Structure formats: structure tokens, C-alpha cells
Amino acid sequence: MSDENGVIYRISGPVVTATGIRSRMYEVVRVGHEGLMGEVIELHGDKSVIQVYEDTSGIRPGEPVVRTGQTLSVQLGPGLLTQIYDGIQRPLPVLEKTMGTFIERGVDADGLDLEKVWDFEAAVSVGDEVAPGAVIGTVQETETIVHKVMLPPNHSGKVASIESGSFNVTQTVCTLEDGTEIQMMQKWPVRTPRPYHQKYAPDTPLITGMRILDFLFPLAKGGAAGIPGPFGSGKTVTQQSLAKYSDAQIVVYIGCGERGNEMTEVLDEFPHLIDPNTGKPLMNRTVMIANTSNMPVAAREASVYTGITIAEYFRDMGYDVALMADSTSRWAEAMREISSRLEEMPGEEGYPAYLSSRLAEFYERAGRVETLEGEDGSVTVIGAVSPPGGDISEPVSQGTLRIVKVFWGLDAGLARQRHFPAINWLSSYSLYPQSLDQWFRDNIATDFPEIRTEISSLLQVEAELQEIVQLVGSDALPVDQQLTLEVARMIREFFLQQNGFHDVDAYTGLEQQYKMAKAILTFQDSAKKALAAGGLLEDVVNVPARTNLMRDRFEPGYVDRVDGLVDEMNQQIAAAAEEN
Amino acid sequence: MSGKEYRTITDVKGPLVFLEKTEPVAFGEIVQLRLTDGTMKNGQVLDTSDDMVVVQVFEGTAGVDLGSSVKFMGDVFKLPVSKDLIGRILDGAGRPRDGGPAIVAEGEADIIGAAINPYSRQSPHDFIQTGISAIDCCTTLVRGQKLPIFSASGLPHNDIALQIARQAKLKDSDEEFIVVFCAMGITAEEYNFFRSDLERTGALENAVLFVNLADDPAVERLITPRLALTAAEYLAFEQDYHVLVVYTDVTNYCDALRQIGAAREEVPGRRGYPGYMYTDLAMLYERAGLVKGKKGSITQFPILTMPGDDITHPIPDLSGYITEGQIVISRELHGSGIYPPINVLPSLSRLMGGCIGEKTTREDHKSVSDQMYAAYAQGRELRGLVAIVGEDALNERDKQLLDFSGLFEDKFLRQSRDENRSIDETLDLCWDLMQNISTKYLVRLDQKWIDKYHPTEKK
Numbered sequence A: 001m002s003d004e005n006g007v008i009y010r011i012s013g014p015v016v017t018a019t020g021i022r023s024r025m026y027e028v029v030r031v032g033h034e035g036l037m038g039e040v041i042e043l044h045g046d047k048s049v050i051q052v053y054e055d056t057s058g059i060r061p062g063e064p065v066v067r068t069g070q071t072l073s074v075q076l077g078p079g080l081l082t083q084i085y086d087g088i089q090r091p092l093p094v095l096e097k098t099m100g101t102f103i104e105r106g107v108d109a110d111g112l113d114l115e116k117v118w119d120f121e122a123a124v125s126v127g128d129e130v131a132p133g134a135v136i137g138t139v140q141e142t143e144t145i146v147h148k149v150m151l152p153p154n155h156s157g158k159v160a161s162i163e164s165g166s167f168n169v170t171q172t173v174c175t176l177e178d179g180t181e182i183q184m185m186q187k188w189p190v191r192t193p194r195p196y197h198q199k200y201a202p203d204t205p206l207i208t209g210m211r212i213l214d215f216l217f218p219l220a221k222g223g224a225a226g227i228p229g230p231f232g233s234g235k236t237v238t239q240q241s242l243a244k245y246s247d248a249q250i251v252v253y254i255g256c257g258e259r260g261n262e263m264t265e266v267l268d269e270f271p272h273l274i275d276p277n278t279g280k281p282l283m284n285r286t287v288m289i290a291n292t293s294n295m296p297v298a299a300r301e302a303s304v305y306t307g308i309t310i311a312e313y314f315r316d317m318g319y320d321v322a323l324m325a326d327s328t329s330r331w332a333e334a335m336r337e338i339s340s341r342l343e344e345m346p347g348e349e350g351y352p353a354y355l356s357s358r359l360a361e362f363y364e365r366a367g368r369v370e371t372l373e374g375e376d377g378s379v380t381v382i383g384a385v386s387p388p389g390g391d392i393s394e395p396v397s398q399g400t401l402r403i404v405k406v407f408w409g410l411d412a413g414l415a416r417q418r419h420f421p422a423i424n425w426l427s428s429y430s431l432y433p434q435s436l437d438q439w440f441r442d443n444i445a446t447d448f449p450e451i452r453t454e455i456s457s458l459l460q461v462e463a464e465l466q467e468i469v470q471l472v473g474s475d476a477l478p479v480d481q482q483l484t485l486e487v488a489r490m491i492r493e494f495f496l497q498q499n500g501f502h503d504v505d506a507y508t509g510l511e512q513q514y515k516m517a518k519a520i521l522t523f524q525d526s527a528k529k530a531l532a533a534g535g536l537l538e539d540v541v542n543v544p545a546r547t548n549l550m551r552d553r554f555e556p557g558y559v560d561r562v563d564g565l566v567d568e569m570n571q572q573i574a575a576a577a578e579e580n
Numbered sequence B: 001m002s003g004k005e006y007r008t009i010t011d012v013k014g015p016l017v018f019l020e021k022t023e024p025v026a027f028g029e030i031v032q033l034r035l036t037d038g039t040m041k042n043g044q045v046l047d048t049s050d051d052m053v054v055v056q057v058f059e060g061t062a063g064v065d066l067g068s069s070v071k072f073m074g075d076v077f078k079l080p081v082s083k084d085l086i087g088r089i090l091d092g093a094g095r096p097r098d099g100g101p102a103i104v105a106e107g108e109a110d111i112i113g114a115a116i117n118p119y120s121r122q123s124p125h126d127f128i129q130t131g132i133s134a135i136d137c138c139t140t141l142v143r144g145q146k147l148p149i150f151s152a153s154g155l156p157h158n159d160i161a162l163q164i165a166r167q168a169k170l171k172d173s174d175e176e177f178i179v180v181f182c183a184m185g186i187t188a189e190e191y192n193f194f195r196s197d198l199e200r201t202g203a204l205e206n207a208v209l210f211v212n213l214a215d216d217p218a219v220e221r222l223i224t225p226r227l228a229l230t231a232a233e234y235l236a237f238e239q240d241y242h243v244l245v246v247y248t249d250v251t252n253y254c255d256a257l258r259q260i261g262a263a264r265e266e267v268p269g270r271r272g273y274p275g276y277m278y279t280d281l282a283m284l285y286e287r288a289g290l291v292k293g294k295k296g297s298i299t300q301f302p303i304l305t306m307p308g309d310d311i312t313h314p315i316p317d318l319s320g321y322i323t324e325g326q327i328v329i330s331r332e333l334h335g336s337g338i339y340p341p342i343n344v345l346p347s348l349s350r351l352m353g354g355c356i357g358e359k360t361t362r363e364d365h366k367s368v369s370d371q372m373y374a375a376y377a378q379g380r381e382l383r384g385l386v387a388i389v390g391e392d393a394l395n396e397r398d399k400q401l402l403d404f405s406g407l408f409e410d411k412f413l414r415q416s417r418d419e420n421r422s423i424d425e426t427l428d429l430c431w432d433l434m435q436n437i438s439t440k441y442l443v444r445l446d447q448k449w450i451d452k453y454h455p456t457e458k459k
């Protein structure tokens, strides 16, 4: 028996042990008569331990195992956008074509359509020196996105020939003087981060259109955020909202161990939804990965790496990429399941001891970088976390919180009150405001950070007052404190609550966010004045113009009307004081 | 290799049997054990290698000794499928239990079931009217949804499940569901209750029952729901039926899973349940839905009892993370004599948003449902306050809300076990009850619906 071919020695669920091959760690192997795809994850003497990406029922010891010499890689090139893949980059539409409604096993599928012909426009000329990562040409991949064809990171030289024209992704579009032929498709091993020149500190916010996020807990382009929350608290709705409205140029959405119907929803919706930033369907900028809860766990483990590698590839073109992983807990559980089959020494709650380093390595692949080509590109990572029983003292939540700088904590109590997004404003945080404040001052309003501080301290004060109210009732409070409660209620109901399913309310631009926040503070000021002038709290807070101000946000064009509505409210409040 | 018998058992532990040196045995292969007294048992391969095979025995290992022989059947577990399944009662391993003939198979299907390609799914959006106001109004059931009942011991979840099975239909349609009923470790009494009700209403003719009772082998429970779902998939996606799968009790299923994990000395997860329980449950719950190009559908109505009434227990917790909402049964409401004692506050139907409204239920449904929920939630909260400060301390609004919460339970929630309210009746009832709150406090109701539907203020 050669070193290339071995046989199965043992099968235990998704983990198969083979003897007779001299494989390398993380090498892809073919398992059994059906040639199921697997990856070597451990070596013991002459035994290779393999995680298999497909169901292993019916496979027997003695069946063949064949090396491929490759590590688990993705195909990168035009054709990624608008596609939906499983965890190991098999396009789901292709799988449907070959096997129908149900995913059977033993079917290979290329990540890219190898036949499809693209219009390649050369960007360099014969004789040019090209370095690793250099953009040698472009392809209009979708209506809105230009795909930059880059020299793979391990190549450089002088261009010997290059041609614009129609090519598929495997045809040579460029040759270097040393004879290297370059195609539009390159491969990259998913577990290795793609190289860049250097990382920069993020200084620009990822604008999401969700008021509580942008205004109170902003995330930077190139940053990382964690969204922990119990079931039904709004992780998926939030992630989908970000995928729809955030101002990233490319979105990679990973459904990792979650529901099939949620992916269907994205597939149904995105082609019809218009990207507020380009005016074109959202699908144009989106790559999806769907390895649902009932699909093989080993492929679930791989899915986040497949996703982040694709994200890095677009970053290398100089794009701002946002990646959502829903849910990283399911990824961690896949690691746990494989680890337990390996009979590894378990760490906390049965998770492998390397859980936190894997989490850290993953989030470290986020960042704003200078690409090899010298461009500015970023990958922003937003990971949902599903803590058992909603208790974030567990290892995945804790491992995540140690790394990410933004914590959007979803709260079961708020969800039950139907306060959406159910993000707890007291426990959530962002460590980015310092690096982003300059941007907000320059681009939105010079006092943006100060307004934010005022709003959040009002919420803080409310929490303290609420404790007293629990004991004595709100009528027992002095009137200025009752007003504070009213202002805080306005912050919650008018500003923080946002209906993710409402055509207009789901997205609020930063200018409008700022105006809404100012409107609340203006209300506070005029109400204070009116109270000082002898107005009654009851009259002051119930002026119809304030209700209008609050309700009108559901109608389009609100940003242009806010100022007028605020004026009207001020007048009515002043009038309410005079009546007394 | 199949058919050969081995007498190489080395260890027996819990429901597991360990054998040495066999021909290559497939992972997941079905196994027959012959005990020294001639008793036959069935099992399945959990781990296989050149040296050792681990078999889980469905009927438990009582009576197994080292002299027992083991025969490998050469294939994974399959269910013979056919339209003849309809009207039949089978045991937890798929054998006739009704004295009828063996099922004449039109085909065989692997009971593990392949995953539906997410790209091939179709979003569920058809409203199912259950005739139960709390569900239809507040946690609307959608055809193709998986919506579990989170209950607890001693509560009437079975009555509710049966009422739904009896009454469920699409609005304005007489199309019937085929009910696939799957019992996992429930008592004979509970089972008889289900069966006689299905018999009484004639629903049995349109049902398939898979029955594993409390005194049936515990490990068999691990395959019973898979048989039921395999039958459901066949009927839905090969025979175009709309199938409603009711299975009870998921808690017994999970306990069987825990038993296997313990016997294999696996590192346990929370409360001793295996770390892979999420994935395992997902492989049941995700077998619901609609797929492109097929007429049928699978709607799942799993029932689970929360140990210690604790919703954070791993069984309801992991279920909630997979299903598309939950209907929570309340001991407190049950205690105050209300049937169905559904607590709408922690209940949720995630697919509701896409299925209610003008075209499907009624234009005011969303508005009404939001308002009913909000008013009840506030009223309930006030009960706590009243206990401290007394009712006199309440202002007018709070008094109305407090009273409303009582009416909500007494008139809206409460209905009899055979009362089948249409969605229009349910929504009209809501308006009727909301009259007790002055409209200025009904802030979640759109003015246009007040103008159109409010019994006294409509225009």
C-alpha cells in the first residue's frame, strides 16, 4: 500500500480514523467508496484522524481513504457574489440540480462556475512589474460590484502577456515572464488568514441604520462585535438588519448551525430589497453560507472559515466587508462535538481547551488593513452568541467578550415586553467611541459625542429612579424627576425601539438619528421651562405635537420634517404653561 | 458479511453491547441480537472499527449475556413507506401494533433523513386556523412551521394538542391534515386518551400512529420520532399531503439520549445531557417545512414537559433555539381553572408576521394582537402592584387595564375543548373585550381599525 492510499480503521459519527496513509495535518482526504470529503485533524503514529463533512452512516472499516495533497481551500474569483454555499463552499443551487431537494452525500461541486464567461478588463500592461496582490484586471461581477482580479499573494514578476476579453475563471488571462500563468480563479486554504501589509486602527463607523447601535454603541469598520442573547431575543433579526442596511460594500452572511427557513427568508428577500447605499438589489453585494443545524457538524465547523476567507478576499480588493456569523455558539458546539469524539481532555463545559484561542484567531481576522496593493480595506465581524439559558457566564460568551470591543447584549425581558431591538442599553458597550468621535464630529455634528453622553446618562438616571419607583410609586417623586422619567421613556419608545420589519423605521440615517436625539433633549428643555413657569407636568408631556413628533417617524421623509415638528411641540408646551 | 452471526460480546454496559473482531461493520448498521433463551432484540451500530464494535440495543440489554449472538443486517435503519401507512398504528420500532398486516412497501426510506437543501425550501406563509383564540390571535400557527408546546407535568397539553389536531385547517378550506402522531415514553393512559379521541372523531382513518410507551424500551425512543418523520416526509413530499406531526414527549426522548451518552462515558454537557443534543434535536425539528415544487408540507407540533417548570432547562432551551417559536402552558392559569391555560406573554410564533393580515386573516389582526398583548402584559404587571398598594391607589387607566387582564383570561383564553372559533370570531371577541378600555389608552390600535371595528366607536 502506498502512502497515498489507506483504509478506514474506525468510524465514530463524523470522525473517521484511517491507517496506511502518511497525511499532513488539515489535508483533505477522500473517505470510503463514495469518496466523502474529510479533513485530517489529528495524527497518531500511523493513524490519521479525519473529520468528515458528510454523513458517515453505512461506511465500513476497510473502505479506502485517499489523500488529495490539498488543504481545505476555497475557490476565489468572479461568481462568489449572490451565491449561497454550504459550509465547504458547495453551491446549494448546484447541489439541488444534482441531487434534488435533499442533500445526499458524495457529490462534489466547484465553488465557482468554471464554465461561465466573464468580461475581463486588463489593468496592467506587458512589461509592468507586478507584486503579490496586485490588481491585474477587473470584471463587472454584479451590477454594483467590480471584482478586482489580483495576483495571488505568492506570485510576483513582470507581465509577459495580458489580454482583455471574455474568459472563464480557469483560462489564463495573464502570464508572467517566468512562465507563471494567472487565471481569474485562485485558491486559498481557509484556515490561513490572507496576507496584508499592515493593520490600521479603525476610525470610521460601520453605519447600520439601527439607532441604538450607531448612536450609543457604534461599531467601527474593521471592528468586531458580539451579540449574545437567549432564544427569541432578536439575534437573527439584528444580523439580518445589518446585512440589509449597513454601509459595507460586501456582505458575507453565515448561517452556522441555525434554521433552514431563515436562509430561505434571506434568499427570498434580498433580491427584492434595495440597498439604501447603492439603490440596487442587496443581493448584488451578498455572499451567503448556509450550513443549517441539521447539516453535518464538521462542515458547520468549517463554515466560518470558508466565510471569513471569502470576506478577506474582497477586503484585499480594497472593499469594506461585513461578515455576520449566526451563530458562533453552534460553531463552538461543532468543535466540542468533534473534540469529544477525539476523546480530548475537555475544558469548561466540555468545550475543548483551545476554544478561546480559536475564537480569538477567528475575530483577529477582522480588521482594517492596508492591502498588499496599498489600498484601504476592512473586514468587520459580527458574531451572534447563543448562551444556554441566556446566561452569558458560559465559555463561548466569555471567550467572545474577551476579544470583541463591542457588546450588544440582548435581553429576554425586553423581548418579552416587545421592546425591539431588545438590546439592553445598560449592559451593552462599545469601546470604539474614542476612535470614532472625530469622525462623528466631522461628518454629522460637532456636538455628536456630547449628545450621546447626555442620552446615555439620562438612561442611567432612569434606572436609578426606577428602583425608587418600585418602592413608592412614581407619584411620590418630585416633579423634575417625574419629567426625567418621561424623557427617558421618550428615549426608549421613540429612539431605542425600532421595528426591524417596518419599511421606513427599520433604517434611520445618522443625520436623522442625531436630530431625533436632539429633539428629545429639546423636549426636556422646553418642558423644564414650562414647569418652571407654572405648567403642569400632565399638560406639558401630553401636548399633541409631541405625539405627532414621535409617530411621524414611521412616514418617509421624516428627517426633513423633524425640525418643524419640534418647533410645533415647543410652542404647544409653552402654551400649556401659559394656560395655567 | 450480513447474516453472519457473531458470539464475540466482551462487555455489556447500560444499553450498549461491545463486540470484538467482526467483519467490517457499517456505521449505523442495524443489528439483531439473539439471546441464549431465544429472545430477539434489535440494535444499531454506534462505533465501528477493526477491533471493536459498539451497538446500542433498542430494547435495553436486560437478559443479554456474553453468549448472546449478534447478527449484522448489512444496512442502516429503513422504514418501508407506502400510502397504506395511513390509518395504521405501529410500535416504536415501526412494527404493526394494531393487529393488522405488515405494511406493503412502495419504497424504503432511511430514517435518519437527509437535510433539506436550504435553497430548496419555500417560506411558510399559509395561516392555519386552530380554532383556539390564544393561538390564532397571538401566536399564529403557519403551515410548515415547527411550533412546540412547552408544558409541564400535570398540565393539559395533550388536550390542547388534540384540539389542534382536530380543528386545524386552512382558513376557507376543507383540506384536511394527515396527522402523524408519535408517542415517546408516554403512559398507556395518555396514549389511550389520544387514540380514543382520534377514534371518536374519525381522525384515526387519516392518521399514522407510532407508539413507544413508558414501559416500552427507552432506547427505542431514539428511533420512534425518526420513523414518524420519515413517514411524514414520504406522505408530504411524495404523496402531496399536508401533514401535521404531533410528538410527545420530547423530554422522554432527551432522557433516552442522555442514557446513551452516559453509557458511552461521553463528557456530559449541561445537566448531564450530551453536548450534541442541539444537533440531534435539530435533526428532528428541521424536518418540517415546505419545499419548492412539492405540494405537501410538514407542520410540527412537538410537546415537551419542562422539568421543574424551568424554561431554561436544556430541553426547552435547546428546543427554543431550533423551533420557530413556542406555546407556553402556565401552571398558574391552569390552577385558576382556565382552559386552555396558554400564557401568551412568553409564547411566540416567529413566522406569524409573514402570515397574518388582509389577504390571509384580517387587516386588523396585527394591530389587535399587539394591543391585546400589550394591555394584558400591563394588566398582569399591575396585579403585583395591587397586592402591595391596594386597588384604590390605581389611576383610571391602570384600573381598566387590571380589569382587562381578568377578562382576557376569562373570556378570551377560556374556551371549551370542543369550541372551534373562527379567526373572525376571535378578532371580534378581542374588539368586544377591548371596549372595556377607553380608546385613548389603546395606543397600539391604528385609528383606522378603531373607526372600522370598534363596537361602539366605529364610524
Ligand SMILES: Nc1ncnc2c1ncn2[C@@H]1O[C@H](COP(=O)(O)OP(=O)(O)OP(=O)(O)O)[C@@H](O)[C@H]1O
Binding pocket: A229, A230, A231, A232, A233, A234, A235, A236, A237, A238, A258, A386, A420, A421, A422, A498, A499, A500, A501, B320, B321, B322, B349, B350, B351
Ligand atoms: N428589531 C426587531 N423588530 C421587530 N421584531 C423583532 C426584532 N427583533 C426581534 N423581533 C421579534 O423577535 C423574534 C425572534 O427574533 P430572532 O429570530 O432574531 O431571535 P434569535 O435571538 O435569533 O433567536 P434564536 O437564538 O432562537 O435564533 C422575531 O421573530 C420577531 O418577532
Ligand SMILES: [Mg+2]
Binding pocket: A235, A236, A237, A258, A326
Ligand atoms: Mg436566530
